[in-house]
Amino acid sequence: MPTNAKHTILEKMTVPGRIRALRRQKGMTVEALASSIGIHKGHLSRIERGEKTPSLATLEAIAKALGAGMAQLFGEKTNEEDVVVVRRSERRKTGDRKTYQLEALLTGTHKTPLAAYVVSPGPEFLEHEVPNHQGKEFLFVLQGKIEVQVADRLLLLTTGDCATYDAALHHKLRRKGSALAQVLVVLVTV
Incomplete structure (x- = not known):
């Protein structure tokens, strides 16, 4: 060298x-x-x-x-x-900002145990079956105010706050107030 x-x-x-x-x-x-x-x-x-x-x-x-x-x-x-690059024009969204929108930044694969999304939650918790998935989940509030329910805990997070938890625990989130909320969600499977 x-x-x-x-x-x-x-x-x-x-x-x-x-x-x-x-x-x-x-x-x-x-x-x-x-x-x-x-x-x-x-x-x-x-x-x-x-x-x-x-x-x-x-x-x-x-x-x-x-x-x-x-x-x-x-x-x-x-x-x-x-090295994986996902251009802004290549990202896909589903849902809508009023109820629940999900934008895939990076989707995980069997070779890449990391996935990242921007979630814009609606004012209500979505009531749906939540499949069990392994690993860790990390949330970072980009803007707004949200509530996160993880098992029996209810957390209030605002812009700049973050939380992490075992992804196998039942969890869901919703925005608090009428202002748009956006959350960076990172999943790491183990």
């Missing part, structure tokens, strides 16, 4: 984390990757957790098995799917 800045960047990146992320993107189990490169799955698991430092030969074998280069393991190169 020619400069100290590059050393600093590399120190902040984790090669074990990149290995795990690339393996998951390929839909491979620890067992499958370990078998393909001829090492024990426990050893690969310890490499992914940063508990073992792999040899250069092992790193090269991992990169090859993942269809990646060494630069990618070190975070110096991205794949097309590493």
Whole structure:
């Protein structure tokens, strides 16, 4: 590395984390990757957790098995799917601002466990079946005032407030008052 800045960047990146992320993107189990490169799955698991430092030969074998280069393991190169851009013109909305509107900023996939929406809740809680989903949900009030009911708790949030909770808990929201309310909702599945 020619400069100290590059050393600093590399120190902040984790090669074990990149290995795990690339393996998951390929839909491979620890067992499958370990078998393909001829090492024990426990050893690969310890490499992914940063508990073992792999040899250069092992790193090269991992990169090859993942269809990646060494630069990618070190975070110096991205794949097309590493960066997702959704243009404003590509976003889709459903519903209406008077009752309940949902605008998809980023929809999650099996490879990307993150989804983000802008919700404009109506003045009433929607009474509907709520499917159980796993993970964490994060709310950030962009404007207005809302009430969030999470299980037996009722929370009042205003512009700039945020809350997070287990997404498996029954939850719903509504705006308070007549002014438009908008909420950034981020879902992370685990």
